[in-house]
Amino acid sequence: MIITGNDLSGIQELKDFLSQQFEMKDLGHLSYFLGLEITHSTYGLYITQAKYASDLLSQAGLTDMSQYLSAPRSTHYAAVLRILRYLKGTIFHGLFYSTQSPLVLRAFSDADWAGDPTDRRSTKGYCFLLGSSLISWRSKKQTFVARSSTEAEYxxxxxxxxxxxxLRWLLKDLGVSTFSATPLYCDKQSAIHIAHNDVFHERTKHIEIDCHFIRYHLVHGALKLFFVSSKDQLADIFTKSLPTRRTRDLIDNLKLVSHPP
Known part of the structure; x- marks a missing residue:
C-alpha cells in the first residue's frame, strides 16, 4: 500500500490504525514500485525505469518483434536493434515532477496518416500535462485504415x-478543481471544424459516433479545442519518427531529463 499526502499527522494516524488491523511494515519513502525508480528532493520527484531498461537490454536476444514475429526479416531486426540502441543511450532518462507545477490540466492530440507502409494504418498519440508535469501519454496504431488525414486526427x-x-474525474476525486474546460490542442483545423459543426454530411458519416461524442462534451464544457501549430504539437513524438533535433526539443518540453535537478 502506498500512502501519500501533505497531512503528516493524519498519515501517521492512518498507519497506526492499519498496523493494528493488519500485519504491515513501514518502508519509508517510496523508492521502487512496479519497475519505477523514484528519487525524492525538495524540488519534486524524479521517476525513471533504468533497471527495467537494463534488464531489457540484457535480454535483447529474446526481444519480441510484435506483429512481425511470425515472419521476421532483416529490416525488422534492424529496427529492433535501433530501438535497443536508443534505450542504451537514454537509460537514465526519467520524468521530473516539480513541486511548483500548477494543478492545471491540458491535453495534446495528434495522428499521422497511413504511416505504416505495411497496412497503411495510422498511429494516434496523446499526452496530458498537469501544469508542466507529464502524467498520461499513449501511442497506438488505429484499428481501421483512415481514408483521410482528418479522419485519422478526429x-x-x-x-x-x-x-x-x-483524468478530470480522477482529479475531482482528489480534490482538484475541474470547473473550467480542459484545453485540448490539435494541429488539424479541419478536425476542429468538424467538432464545432453540428451538420453531418457525406464526408463525416463514417465517424458519426466520434463526432457526437466529442461535440457533446465540447458543448457541456468538459473540453475546449484549440489549434496548435505542428512545431508546438507535443504529441507529435508519439505518432512518428522525427529528426534528432525535433525529438530533443519535444523531450525537453515534456520534462524528460537524464538526472534529477
Whole structure:
C-alpha cells in the first residue's frame, strides 16, 4: 500500500490504525514500485525505469518483434536493434515532477496518416500535462485504415477525449478543481471544424459516433479545442519518427531529463 499526502499527522494516524488491523511494515519513502525508480528532493520527484531498461537490454536476444514475429526479416531486426540502441543511450532518462507545477490540466492530440507502409494504418498519440508535469501519454496504431488525414486526427481526438474525461474525474476525486474546460490542442483545423459543426454530411458519416461524442462534451464544457501549430504539437513524438533535433526539443518540453535537478 502506498500512502501519500501533505497531512503528516493524519498519515501517521492512518498507519497506526492499519498496523493494528493488519500485519504491515513501514518502508519509508517510496523508492521502487512496479519497475519505477523514484528519487525524492525538495524540488519534486524524479521517476525513471533504468533497471527495467537494463534488464531489457540484457535480454535483447529474446526481444519480441510484435506483429512481425511470425515472419521476421532483416529490416525488422534492424529496427529492433535501433530501438535497443536508443534505450542504451537514454537509460537514465526519467520524468521530473516539480513541486511548483500548477494543478492545471491540458491535453495534446495528434495522428499521422497511413504511416505504416505495411497496412497503411495510422498511429494516434496523446499526452496530458498537469501544469508542466507529464502524467498520461499513449501511442497506438488505429484499428481501421483512415481514408483521410482528418479522419485519422478526429479518431485520435475521440480517444484523447475519453482519457480527458477520466483524468478530470480522477482529479475531482482528489480534490482538484475541474470547473473550467480542459484545453485540448490539435494541429488539424479541419478536425476542429468538424467538432464545432453540428451538420453531418457525406464526408463525416463514417465517424458519426466520434463526432457526437466529442461535440457533446465540447458543448457541456468538459473540453475546449484549440489549434496548435505542428512545431508546438507535443504529441507529435508519439505518432512518428522525427529528426534528432525535433525529438530533443519535444523531450525537453515534456520534462524528460537524464538526472534529477
Amino acid at each position: 479518431r485520435a481526438l475521440a480517444d484523447t477525449t475519453s482519457e480527458l474525461l477520466w
